Amino acid sequence: MDSVKNKISSFNNGLMEFLDQSVSPFHAVLEVSKILSRAGFVPLDERAKWNLEGGGKYFVIRGGSSIAAFSVGEEFHPGKGIRLLGAHTDSPVLAVKPQPDVKKEGLLQIGVEVYGGALLNPWFDRDLSVAGRVSFLERGRSLQSCLIDFSEPIAFIPSLAIHLDRDANNNRSVNSQKDILPILMHLTGQSCMDFKSLLKEQLEQQHRLKEIDLVLDYDLVLYDTQRASFVGRKQEFIASARLDNLLSCYSCLQAMLYSNFQYPSLLIFNDHEEVGSASNIGAQGPFLKDILKRISGSEEAFIRSAQGSLLISTDNAHAIHPNFSEQHDKNHGPRLNDGPVIKVNANQRYATNSETAGLFRMLADSVKVPVQTFVMRSDMRCGSTIGPISAAETGISTLDVGVPTLGMHSIRELAGSKDPYDLYQVLKAFLDMEDIS
Numbered sequence: 001m002d003s004v005k006n007k008i009s010s011f012n013n014g015l016m017e018f019l020d021q022s023v024s025p026f027h028a029v030l031e032v033s034k035i036l037s038r039a040g041f042v043p044l045d046e047r048a049k050w051n052l053e054g055g056g057k058y059f060v061i062r063g064g065s066s067i068a069a070f071s072v073g074e075e076f077h078p079g080k081g082i083r084l085l086g087a088h089t090d091s092p093v094l095a096v097k098p099q100p101d102v103k104k105e106g107l108l109q110i111g112v113e114v115y116g117g118a119l120l121n122p123w124f125d126r127d128l129s130v131a132g133r134v135s136f137l138e139r140g141r142s143l144q145s146c147l148i149d150f151s152e153p154i155a156f157i158p159s160l161a162i163h164l165d166r167d168a169n170n171n172r173s174v175n176s177q178k179d180i181l182p183i184l185m186h187l188t189g190q191s192c193m194d195f196k197s198l199l200k201e202q203l204e205q206q207h208r209l210k211e212i213d214l215v216l217d218y219d220l221v222l223y224d225t226q227r228a229s230f231v232g233r234k235q236e237f238i239a240s241a242r243l244d245n246l247l248s249c250y251s252c253l254q255a256m257l258y259s260n261f262q263y264p265s266l267l268i269f270n271d272h273e274e275v276g277s278a279s280n281i282g283a284q285g286p287f288l289k290d291i292l293k294r295i296s297g298s299e300e301a302f303i304r305s306a307q308g309s310l311l312i313s314t315d316n317a318h319a320i321h322p323n324f325s326e327q328h329d330k331n332h333g334p335r336l337n338d339g340p341v342i343k344v345n346a347n348q349r350y351a352t353n354s355e356t357a358g359l360f361r362m363l364a365d366s367v368k369v370p371v372q373t374f375v376m377r378s379d380m381r382c383g384s385t386i387g388p389i390s391a392a393e394t395g396i397s398t399l400d401v402g403v404p405t406l407g408m409h410s411i412r413e414l415a416g417s418k419d420p421y422d423l424y425q426v427l428k429a430f431l432d433m434e435d436i437s
Helices: 002-021 025-038 195-207 243-257 287-296 299-307 354-366 386-394 419-431
Strands: 057-062 066-071 083-088 093-104 107-115 128-138 143-149 183-186 212-224 229-231 237-240 265-270 310-314 341-343 372-374 397-402 404-406 413-416
Touching: 002 025, 002 237, 002 243, 002 419, 025 057, 025 066, 025 128, 025 143, 025 243, 025 265, 066 243, 066 287, 083 243, 083 386, 083 419, 093 195, 128 195, 143 195, 183 195, 195 212, 243 265, 243 310, 243 404, 243 413, 243 419, 265 287, 287 299, 287 386, 310 354, 310 386, 310 419, 341 354, 354 397, 354 419, 386 397, 413 419
Parallel strands: 083 265, 083 310, 310 397, 341 372
Antiparallel strands: 057 066, 066 265, 093 107, 093 212, 107 183, 128 143, 128 212, 229 237, 237 413, 341 397, 404 413
């Protein structure tokens, strides 16, 4: 028993470190690439010809915020297919607008745009920072791009004091255009400081660049600087930003790293799931299909491989909230620390069917992991994942699963500390399974 507890503890410590480092989708992909490189995976350039070797392990990045890693096994047989794991790198956040500067009441604020279906109220009164990718011109050189992370709290969205809004606890809504502009700094005298000047300073300090002519553009988001932590008298829970869906990414990644690599396997982490996946790097784009075609070697081999393959799409599931249990279907309310959840929707918002669900249940039973099921209330609209989109794009049989989570799409979410490791165990059993047909 102590051995299992130690394994779970070690797994969760790694998970929380990964969550803390992955402050934007770009940083998440950077962290994944570092872990893969240390494990012997070789980076590939999509513009170059690929020479894949039996037993080889590879990874490829597209757009800086989507990544795929794969092993072709000792020998690739198209008809036997590929074991695939999928997740997404993005989370609902506040994104910095292109011309963000707002100077009011002696303060520098920045305009933000809501990315995805974020819960806005939890963003107030938090210590916030900024991270992402910046494009700039270096003196005498071509266009450059770097990742930046201010790391320290540099922004804050203060609530309006209750003395100025006595009805706040009963009837306060959030206007996303005017109510959530973060404060960055106090302007003194005739200060001409603006946001791009701050970016230039950060680039120079973080990357030791001394000859930046001009900051051109950026993909930047705000994030909560509070680190991931255990919660509960016996550390039964994990609280963190971006559990949806970096928790799934980490479980998938560890499953691949500790698999036996005997059979062809692939993981893919797409950006832009939270906004519909319709991009060149999203699940509705060609990224996954392009890789599978190059692994297969021909169109016919790709089709044969797709029909022998299976994708497990991993994305967090709605745990039953003890204060709002009526929001769940009474027979389908997953609980924290009771195991991974199979997500089902008759209207194909999830890609699960009886055969793919049955396989997952069998795998979970083989490693003694409990399984739960989530179905949305029939009178409520169901969300979706990369599962149905990837299935439609590739023709690969798919199921949707995830770890039960509370506070989904909040700036800080809660999951059970046992569930991520349980999900990892089932995913590893899947990758090591001899026959997935």
